[in-house]
Every structure is written in C-alpha cells, then in structure tokens.
Amino acid sequence: MATIQRSNTKVANKLISYAERRAEVREGLNCPAEYAKSQMKATRELWGKNEGIQAHHIIQSFKPGEVTPEQANEIGQELAKEIAKGHEAVVYTHTDKDHVHNHIIINSVNYENGRKYNASKEELYRIREVSDRLCQERNLSVVKGYTAPTRYTLAEKSLLEKGKDSWKDEIRQVIDYERQYSKTYEDFKHSLTEKYGIEVKERGKNITFTHPDNGMKVRGSRLGNSYEKEKLEYEFERQIKQRKDERGQEPGNIGLSHSPESREQRDHAAGERVAEELGGQSKADGHFERLRQCSDGQASRSESNDGSGIGADKGNQRNHSTGNDFDIEQARAALAGEQRSLAEGFGKWQERNDAKQRPNDSAASRDPKQPEQANERDKNLHADRNQEHEKQRARQRKPVRTQDFELDR
Structure with missing residues (x-):
C-alpha cells in the first residue's frame, strides 16, 4: 500500500x-x-x-x-x-x-x-x-479509497457552478490563508477567532468551526481531509521540525550574527517580510468580502460596527505574536510631518535669500525719495565714466606730428 x-x-x-x-x-x-x-x-x-x-x-x-x-x-x-x-x-x-x-x-x-x-x-x-x-x-497492497482533501456538498457544488461561494467555502478560504502565515497551531486558532470571528471548538479528534455571520457550525472533516484536526496539527508540527532542522544545518550562525553583513541581510529579510505582509493583506481583504456572503450567494453586509463579523475592521490587521506590526497610518503621518518641516525650512531659506538680494528695501520703505536719489547718483556716475572714455578715445585718435616722427628716427 x-x-x-x-x-x-x-x-x-x-x-x-x-x-x-x-x-x-x-x-x-x-x-x-x-x-x-x-x-x-x-x-x-x-x-x-x-x-x-x-x-x-x-x-x-x-x-x-x-x-x-x-x-x-x-x-x-x-x-x-x-x-x-x-x-x-x-x-x-x-x-x-x-x-x-x-x-x-x-x-x-x-x-x-x-x-x-x-x-x-x-x-x-x-x-x-x-x-x-x-x-x-508488484503485488503490493493499494489504498481502497482516498479521503478528499476538500469535500463539497451538492448544494455547494451548485453554488460553485454559478460562480458563487458558500459559507463553508468562506471558512475554507480563511483557513487556507491563515495556515500559511501562522507559526503554530495555537497561533492559527487564535487568529481565526480574534481576527475573523470564527469560533473554534475541539472535542477529542474533532474540530468545529462556527461562521460569524450566520452562526452555522461545520466540522473540519466535513470541509475535507485537509481541514481535520489531526491534519492541521501534523502540518504545523512538520513546519516546526523543518525550521529546527534548518537551524541545525548552520551551527556557525550565532558567531556571525553580529557582523555587518548579517545585520544587513536581516534588515533586507525584514523588509521582504513587511512587503509580503502588505501584499498578503490585500489578498485577505478579498477573502473578507467573500466571507460576508450567505449560502444563497446574496450579499448581506452588516451595517453594525460591533466588529463581530469576519469582514470586520479587526480582520484588516495582522496580529502575530512577534509584536513588530507595521502601522501604515503612523508611517504616513510621519511622512506628512517631514514634508511640512521641509516646506517650512524652504520658506525660511527663500526669505533669507530675498533679503540678501534686496538689502536696502527696509531703508527705501522708510524714505520714499531714496530710490530716486540712488537712481540720480547712478546716472551721474555713468555720465562721468562715459566722458572719461571719450577723452581716452580722443587721445588715441590724435594725429602724429612730423617733427616727433623725425626725432624718433
């Protein structure tokens, strides 16, 4: 087998x-x-x-x-x-x-x-x-039948054929999304309840999910083999074990952790995780909208602000255990503050520059006749210079006397 x-x-x-x-x-x-x-x-x-x-x-x-x-x-x-x-x-x-x-x-x-x-x-x-x-x-035994990873009822199949999602499929979509980003099984269950309002109950080997909008309950085994309790637990245990094995491959990581190169690499990796979170968030928003649909496929968005539905505002924020959440609103506010500071600094610089270019503006404002006097002085100065230039050109054009020429010879 x-x-x-x-x-x-x-x-x-x-x-x-x-x-x-x-x-x-x-x-x-x-x-x-x-x-x-x-x-x-x-x-x-x-x-x-x-x-x-x-x-x-x-x-x-x-x-x-x-x-x-x-x-x-x-x-x-x-x-x-x-x-x-x-x-x-x-x-x-x-x-x-x-x-x-x-x-x-x-x-x-x-x-x-x-x-x-x-x-x-x-x-x-x-x-x-x-x-x-x-x-x-080779005369080996085979499995008689496989449990479907995703199990759809006839009603769900009918909705899927019409291009609509059932309330069970809405729960599947959220589970599929959170199982990718949760680090542990407990973190996974906590995210379903706190962020989407999906109530999770366990009893023995069974796990039950409750839809927040219509209160309908469904066992994980009814959703499919991939949503059973044992399957979910095994998946997170395997991921944890794999991470431990990967860390064990590089015993020299601790000694190199303080080098500039490794810090740069960690900063780069952190940036990629933030980008991934922001990219994944837009995907989550699409799930939230679909989760607001009822089993008949008609939109039934709640107008209340109690935040109990899967599409509530609390679902738009990731609440991981790392405590290093990226607050985009705070970042925008900080950027706006920097822009205002730059604008004020530029305005002050421009005022100082204008003052240097017009040093006599204040005096001119006190004495209205001063600009006219300054213009008159400039005219006289230019006239004197022009007369001096004319004298120099006249001396250059003066004819050479013959006796001077004879003496020079």
Whole structure:
C-alpha cells in the first residue's frame, strides 16, 4: 500500500538538503542526484522562471515491512518518469520511520519547453492512480479509497457552478490563508477567532468551526481531509521540525550574527517580510468580502460596527505574536510631518535669500525719495565714466606730428 501527499516550495535548495540528509537510497531522473541543486537552478534561470514556486514535493509512503528501500526507490523513479516528463527529479528514500517512504522532488520548470509543472487536483488524482498501478504490478497492497482533501456538498457544488461561494467555502478560504502565515497551531486558532470571528471548538479528534455571520457550525472533516484536526496539527508540527532542522544545518550562525553583513541581510529579510505582509493583506481583504456572503450567494453586509463579523475592521490587521506590526497610518503621518518641516525650512531659506538680494528695501520703505536719489547718483556716475572714455578715445585718435616722427628716427 502506498499513500500520496503533495506540496510545493519556493526554496528548492532547503527541501533538497532536508531530503538528502536523511536518504538511505537516492537516485536522480534527468539529472545526477549529487548535482540536483545546481542543475535545477540552471534550468529555471535559463527559462527566466526562478521566482515563485521552484519545486514540487511528493511523499510516497509504503506499508511497514512491505518493501525494501531499494524497491521503494525503484517505484518512486518509475512514478517520476510518468508524471514529470521533461522535468529534473530526484527520489530520496527514507527509513527513519516505521514505514519506508520516498521524497520525490520535481523541478518546477520543464527543461525541454520551459513550461511549469501542472499541480492541479486532477493531476493529484492521476499521481495516485499511477502509484497504485505500480504497486499492483508488484503485488503490493493499494489504498481502497482516498479521503478528499476538500469535500463539497451538492448544494455547494451548485453554488460553485454559478460562480458563487458558500459559507463553508468562506471558512475554507480563511483557513487556507491563515495556515500559511501562522507559526503554530495555537497561533492559527487564535487568529481565526480574534481576527475573523470564527469560533473554534475541539472535542477529542474533532474540530468545529462556527461562521460569524450566520452562526452555522461545520466540522473540519466535513470541509475535507485537509481541514481535520489531526491534519492541521501534523502540518504545523512538520513546519516546526523543518525550521529546527534548518537551524541545525548552520551551527556557525550565532558567531556571525553580529557582523555587518548579517545585520544587513536581516534588515533586507525584514523588509521582504513587511512587503509580503502588505501584499498578503490585500489578498485577505478579498477573502473578507467573500466571507460576508450567505449560502444563497446574496450579499448581506452588516451595517453594525460591533466588529463581530469576519469582514470586520479587526480582520484588516495582522496580529502575530512577534509584536513588530507595521502601522501604515503612523508611517504616513510621519511622512506628512517631514514634508511640512521641509516646506517650512524652504520658506525660511527663500526669505533669507530675498533679503540678501534686496538689502536696502527696509531703508527705501522708510524714505520714499531714496530710490530716486540712488537712481540720480547712478546716472551721474555713468555720465562721468562715459566722458572719461571719450577723452581716452580722443587721445588715441590724435594725429602724429612730423617733427616727433623725425626725432624718433
């Protein structure tokens, strides 16, 4: 029996490092396993698609004791050949748990035509079908049925066909958004309640969500496999473990933390996080608007200011535990203050400059006749100069006497 899980990453090198470090067997497809990082990056840069999603990750898990690591790796290679034609891929087989499993990492860009890997839901179902067929060919057990990652009722399907969202889908959208930015499971639940007004209750293995506008309740299992309590908890535990493993890779980070270069890098990373938060906020606003719709698809925006709905103003601010929130209104106020200070300084400078250019303005204002007297003096001075110039030109034009010329000879 082999189960399939799929995800993606924007940092392919970290995922490859994690899978490679624990691999007992590794084998590359269309690229050597030891040069996977450099070759995949070269392909993405060649086609100008190194931004965004860099690699896709498939976990293929087998029943305990059913296959050897070598057999599992062979099945993973054949699976990668069928589902990722024209893409570089590497199959890493791990045995660190009670069951053997493959980490199949696929480059997001096709090296033949530069197209991106297809990661649709239909493709996920095809991957599972191919995996089941490969297992059956080797007389291995297969999963009888898969729990859908997202489960829609007939009423929801009808609304989706009309281009509308149901209240259950509104909850799914908020959960999908917050699970990307919450660091822990507790932080995730706190954000749903405080920012969107979604009440979260847990009882045993079940988790229930209550829509803030209509008060309707739904279990996570009714929303789909991806929204069950165990699935959500496992996802956050895996992220925490992965962050710890990444920190453990670089033991020299502490000693270099005070260098100017590392401080600059941290400042740059902080700027990127702020930009990402601001970019993600606009996406969240779209979710808030959709969350104000009822199950019949008609808009029912509340005019009250009690802030209880998912679309309330409190949902427009991220309230993470870091305490370093970016207040855009405060930044705008500070910028306006600086502009006013610059304008006042420029005005004072211009006044001083005008005063230097007109030093006798104050005296002229006291004596109205003074400008006329100054003009008269200027006229007399110019007349004297003109007379002097005329005398000099006359001396230059004076004829030379013959006797002077004879004496000079």
